Amino acid sequence: MKIYTYGHPVLRKKARSVQNFDIEIRKLCKKMIETMRSSTPRGVGLAAPQIGISLRLMVVEHEPGNTLCLANPEILSSSNGQIDQEGCLSIPGVYANVKRAETIILRAMDPIKKESIEFKASGFLSRIIQHEIDHLNGILFTDYFDDLSLLELSDNTTIPEALIRRFAK
Ligand SMILES: [Zn+2]
Numbered sequence: 001m002k003i004y005t006y007g008h009p010v011l012r013k014k015a016r017s018v019q020n021f022d023i024e025i026r027k028l029c030k031k032m033i034e035t036m037r038s039s040t041p042r043g044v045g046l047a048a049p050q051i052g053i054s055l056r057l058m059v060v061e062h063e064p065g066n067t068l069c070l071a072n073p074e075i076l077s078s079s080n081g082q083i084d085q086e087g088c089l090s091i092p093g094v095y096a097n098v099k100r101a102e103t104i105i106l107r108a109m110d111p112i113k114k115e116s117i118e119f120k121a122s123g124f125l126s127r128i129i130q131h132e133i134d135h136l137n138g139i140l141f142t143d144y145f146d147d148l149s150l151l152e153l154s155d156n157t158t159i160p161e162a163l164i165r166r167f168a169k
Helices: 023-038 123-136 161-168
Strands: 045-047 057-063 066-086 094-110 115-122
Touching: 023 045, 023 057, 023 066, 045 123, 057 123, 066 123, 094 123, 115 123
Parallel strands: none
Antiparallel strands: 045 057, 057 066, 066 094, 094 115
């Protein structure tokens, strides 16, 4: 599946909740995991809006082979802060140090088991989940910066025009 990149309006929409936990949602989870894994560089998280589907659905693979598919995620509480480098499949080659909560308590629907789950996440997993929840609310990690020079670029990366325009405002 195609990953939509910075500047596409679907990335700025607040996604709607998943209502029907049917076979289609399970298929979508599978496709999203495949898309995340086959992207270059391989992704560790993907939100449905990134493939053009404005639904509160996300997949995570914080350790190889250990995947999560979460619908309608909700952060119940969060504590402390962590700063680390972050990137996004929708803004390829662009990285920055982003401050996130260290630990979160999350509630979400598991679309495979069709049940509500609640768990604690810390560190890298917590960071990925917070990044993906931002996508469901139309927020991109570059929104946390007001200066283009705070972004790091990998080789041969050009900053998307739409991102340059945003910083120019
Ligand atoms: Zn992202």
